[in-house]
Amino acid sequence: MKLTCPNCKTIIATKDIKKVNTNSLFIENQCPSCQAWFCLNKTQTILKISGIFLLLITSLLNIFNIKAEYSLAFSVIGFIGIFVALIITFFGKYDAVKNKKSN
Numbered sequence: 001m002k003l004t005c006p007n008c009k010t011i012i013a014t015k016d017i018k019k020v021n022t023n024s025l026f027i028e029n030q031c032p033s034c035q036a037w038f039c040l041n042k043t044q045t046i047l048k049i050s051g052i053f054l055l056l057i058t059s060l061l062n063i064f065n066i067k068a069e070y071s072l073a074f075s076v077i078g079f080i081g082i083f084v085a086l087i088i089t090f091f092g093k094y095d096a097v098k099n100k101k102s103n
Ligand SMILES: [Zn+2]
Pocket: 005, 006, 007, 008, 009, 010, 031, 032, 033, 034, 035, 036
């Protein structure tokens, strides 16, 4: 897989990325050319986190019986949220995982 550094526009092969920061919320990769940190899967990560939060919030609303008349709707929304998060987790391209395998 080839990608372009958003900072210096150099085309980098993912195997050339030696440094990956998994400590931050978003998985960051360091450009081997200009040493800038960039994130590849920001959208995926945001979607995943919002999915989990959606489930969390709707579950809490149901547990505390807030707006009980909408509890079915909350369950459905929560289910969709965690479903999206799971799909991203299993099918999303996580380059950090790939890097670990190739090293
Ligand atoms: Zn760069």
